[in-house]
Amino acid sequence: MCARAHTAAFLGELMPERSTPLPWTGIVLGCDYNYEQWPEPVWHEDMALMRKAGVGLVAINVFGWSNVEPRPGEYDFTDLDRIVELLHDHQIRINMGTGTASPPPWLTRRHPEVLPVAPDGTSRFFGGRQAWCPSSPVFREHALALVEQVALRYGSHPAIALWHVSNELGCHNALCYDDTSAEAFRVWLARRYGSLGALNDAWGTAFWSQRYHDWAEVDPPRLALSVRNPAQLVDFHRFSSDALLEHYLAEAQVLRKHTSAPITTNFMITAHIRNLDYWTWAPRMDLVATDHYLDHRLDDPVAELSFAADLTRGLAGGGPWMLAEQSTGAVNWQPYNMAKTPGQMVRNSLTHLARGADAVCFFQWRASAQGAEKFHSAMLPHAGTPTALWREVLDLSTVLTRLAEVAGTTVEADAAIVFSWESWWATDTEARPSVAVRYLDQVHAAYRALRELGITTDLVAPGADLSRYRAVLVPCLHMVSDEDSAAITGYVRSGGHAVVTFYSGIVDRHDRVRLGGYPGAFRDLLGVVAEEFAPLLPGQEVALGSGARAALWTERLRATTAQIVDRYAEGPLAGVPAITRNAYGAGQAWYLATALAPADLRDTLRRAMREAGVTASGPESDGSLEVVHRSGGGHRYVFVINHGHKEAEHPVTGRDLVTGERVDGMLRLPAGAVAVVREEPGP
The missing domain is CATH 2.60.40.1180 (Golgi alpha-mannosidase II)
Structure with a gap:
C-alpha cells in the first residue's frame, strides 16, 4: 500500500466517505449570528429583520464554548435554547456550531499544555482565537465532551439543517511544534513509511549527517540555524493537515451518534491560506463549504474570487457547494480594508453562484460593537437599516429568490487546471532556484489568462480523471508522483491537449529530484530536456523571437521530439527554445519554459485552446x-x-x-x- 493510501485508510477508520445533497431547496441566503454579543431585546429585533431580508440559514454557537460551558463540566444552555427556539419560531433553519473553535479561558489556564507552539519553540497564549494545538489529547478530550453535550441537546431538533464543526480549522494553528505534536508526527511517519530505513531514504538523510537511528530522534522541523530538510518540511505539512482532519472527523463522529443532519466545516479557499490539503478533506465532508474574502493585496482580487469559486467546485466534485462566509463590505484584517463599491456585493455573490454555489452566506449578521472584528462589515451595519448596504442586502435577497430554479444545476467547463497543495508546499520552500517563483502566482497567471479568454475552467487534483476535458493546464506542478504524472501523460496519449509550465515535474513525492534532466516526470511527454535552470533577476526581461516578452525564469532547453514554437531572441540563451509543442500519442503537449508577460501568455493559450477545440463560454475581455x-x-x-x-x-x-x-x-x-x-x- 502506498503512503497516500495508508493515510486515507487511517482516516477512513474514523469515518467513511459520505456525500449528501444540500439540505435545502432553492438558493439559500445565510449568515453567522453571534447572539451572545447582544442583549435579549436585540434578538427579537434581529429575528424580524432576518425575515425581512430573506435569511434562511443562520450559523450559531460557532464560538460559544465559554458561554455554554462557563466552568469545567458545567453546562448552561439557557441562552442557546432561546435562540434556537426563536429561529425555529421564525422558520429560519440553523447551521449549528459545535462551539469548539476557540477554547475558553479556564481550559488554557488549567491546561497550558494545550497552547500552540511556534517553530522557534515559544508558546502562543490565550487572547486571540484557535489557542490550541491540533495534536493535544487534553484539548481533544474537552472539545469532544462539549460536542457530546451540544449534540445530545440539539441533535434531533427540527430546526437544525446542518452541523458546523469548529471554524476555519487551521487558520492560525495548523502547524504546531510542541512535544505532543512531535510524538504524533513520529506515529504518523511510522504509519506512513513503516520503518526508519524507509524514512531515511524518503528524506535523503545521508545529506548533512541527518540519518536517524531511533524514532525518538525525529522532531518537527523547528527553526534551525540553516536551511531545513525540504522533504521533512513537506511531510510536516502533510501530517499537520491530517492532524486537523482527524480532529474534524473525531467531532463529526460524536455528532453522527445523535443526528442525521449533514456535517461540514468551512474551508478557507483563499490566496493566503495554504496549510491544509483540501483534496484529502473534501471526500470526508457531507457537503463542501468554504469562506472567501476579497484580498486587496492581490493585483486582481476579482479574478482570484472566480478562481477560489472554481476550486471549491472542484473539491465538491463538480456539484453544488456552500459559500459559508463572505463580507458585505470591508474586512478587518488586511492592511487596507476596502469597502465594496455599490453593486459589488451582488456581483461577488453571483460570481460564486455562477460557479456552483447554491448557498450564499455572510459573516456576520449584525456588525459587532466590540472585539477584534468590530470593524468587519455585516449584513446589518453599525448605522442600521437606513443605509445603502442594508438596501443592497435586500436587493440580493430578491435576486436569490428569483434564481431558485438554478439550484442543483452544474457548471459547464471543458478545460481544467491541475492544482496541488503539495506542490504549493514544495515550491514555496527554503533554498529554491528563485524566491520570486511562487506556486500560486503561476496558477493564478494561467487561470487569469483563461478567464480573460472567456474560458470557464475546472480545478482538479493531481491524478484526477481528465478524460472529459479538451485541454488541461499544468502550471508549476513542481512535486508530482509517478502515478499522477502518468495520469497526465495518459490523458495526452489518448488524444488530450496539455499545457505544462516551467518548474513542473521536477521532484517526486519525497521531494527527490528526478534525474536525467528537467522537466523530470514530463520529459518524454513534452519532448524536451532542460540541462540547467537560469532564473532572471527582479525587473529583468528577455525578448522572444515572436516579439513576446518574458521574465522571472529561463532554462537551457533543447528539443528532443518537440516542435519549437518560439525561441529567446537575446541574452545568453539567444536561440534556445522557450515554447515548444510535442505530438504525443493522439494528443499534443505544450511546454512554456519561461514566464510570459500576461498578454503573451494569453496569446499562447488562445492558440493552444483553439487547437484543442475548447469552447469559450464568453467573449475575450480584460476580465471585466x-x-x-x-x-x-x-x-x-x-x-x-x-x-x-x-x-x-x-x-x-x-x-x-x-x-x-x-x-x-x-x-x-x-x-x-x-x-x-x-x-x-x-x-
Whole structure:
C-alpha cells in the first residue's frame, strides 16, 4: 500500500466517505449570528429583520464554548435554547456550531499544555482565537465532551439543517511544534513509511549527517540555524493537515451518534491560506463549504474570487457547494480594508453562484460593537437599516429568490487546471532556484489568462480523471508522483491537449529530484530536456523571437521530439527554445519554459485552446465581463456579470431571471449589473 493510501485508510477508520445533497431547496441566503454579543431585546429585533431580508440559514454557537460551558463540566444552555427556539419560531433553519473553535479561558489556564507552539519553540497564549494545538489529547478530550453535550441537546431538533464543526480549522494553528505534536508526527511517519530505513531514504538523510537511528530522534522541523530538510518540511505539512482532519472527523463522529443532519466545516479557499490539503478533506465532508474574502493585496482580487469559486467546485466534485462566509463590505484584517463599491456585493455573490454555489452566506449578521472584528462589515451595519448596504442586502435577497430554479444545476467547463497543495508546499520552500517563483502566482497567471479568454475552467487534483476535458493546464506542478504524472501523460496519449509550465515535474513525492534532466516526470511527454535552470533577476526581461516578452525564469532547453514554437531572441540563451509543442500519442503537449508577460501568455493559450477545440463560454475581455453557464433540469442558464465601468453586450436569447425581462438575441448589460438568462433557442 502506498503512503497516500495508508493515510486515507487511517482516516477512513474514523469515518467513511459520505456525500449528501444540500439540505435545502432553492438558493439559500445565510449568515453567522453571534447572539451572545447582544442583549435579549436585540434578538427579537434581529429575528424580524432576518425575515425581512430573506435569511434562511443562520450559523450559531460557532464560538460559544465559554458561554455554554462557563466552568469545567458545567453546562448552561439557557441562552442557546432561546435562540434556537426563536429561529425555529421564525422558520429560519440553523447551521449549528459545535462551539469548539476557540477554547475558553479556564481550559488554557488549567491546561497550558494545550497552547500552540511556534517553530522557534515559544508558546502562543490565550487572547486571540484557535489557542490550541491540533495534536493535544487534553484539548481533544474537552472539545469532544462539549460536542457530546451540544449534540445530545440539539441533535434531533427540527430546526437544525446542518452541523458546523469548529471554524476555519487551521487558520492560525495548523502547524504546531510542541512535544505532543512531535510524538504524533513520529506515529504518523511510522504509519506512513513503516520503518526508519524507509524514512531515511524518503528524506535523503545521508545529506548533512541527518540519518536517524531511533524514532525518538525525529522532531518537527523547528527553526534551525540553516536551511531545513525540504522533504521533512513537506511531510510536516502533510501530517499537520491530517492532524486537523482527524480532529474534524473525531467531532463529526460524536455528532453522527445523535443526528442525521449533514456535517461540514468551512474551508478557507483563499490566496493566503495554504496549510491544509483540501483534496484529502473534501471526500470526508457531507457537503463542501468554504469562506472567501476579497484580498486587496492581490493585483486582481476579482479574478482570484472566480478562481477560489472554481476550486471549491472542484473539491465538491463538480456539484453544488456552500459559500459559508463572505463580507458585505470591508474586512478587518488586511492592511487596507476596502469597502465594496455599490453593486459589488451582488456581483461577488453571483460570481460564486455562477460557479456552483447554491448557498450564499455572510459573516456576520449584525456588525459587532466590540472585539477584534468590530470593524468587519455585516449584513446589518453599525448605522442600521437606513443605509445603502442594508438596501443592497435586500436587493440580493430578491435576486436569490428569483434564481431558485438554478439550484442543483452544474457548471459547464471543458478545460481544467491541475492544482496541488503539495506542490504549493514544495515550491514555496527554503533554498529554491528563485524566491520570486511562487506556486500560486503561476496558477493564478494561467487561470487569469483563461478567464480573460472567456474560458470557464475546472480545478482538479493531481491524478484526477481528465478524460472529459479538451485541454488541461499544468502550471508549476513542481512535486508530482509517478502515478499522477502518468495520469497526465495518459490523458495526452489518448488524444488530450496539455499545457505544462516551467518548474513542473521536477521532484517526486519525497521531494527527490528526478534525474536525467528537467522537466523530470514530463520529459518524454513534452519532448524536451532542460540541462540547467537560469532564473532572471527582479525587473529583468528577455525578448522572444515572436516579439513576446518574458521574465522571472529561463532554462537551457533543447528539443528532443518537440516542435519549437518560439525561441529567446537575446541574452545568453539567444536561440534556445522557450515554447515548444510535442505530438504525443493522439494528443499534443505544450511546454512554456519561461514566464510570459500576461498578454503573451494569453496569446499562447488562445492558440493552444483553439487547437484543442475548447469552447469559450464568453467573449475575450480584460476580465471585466464574466460569462458562465450552468445547466440541468432541461434548462441552460447564462450568468453574465459586468464588473466593468461601461455597458457590455452578450448574444443570448431567453428570459433574464434577475429582471424578469425577455432577451431577444442580444443582452445589453449596464456597467456593474448582473443577468442570469434562462436560455431559449434563437429564431
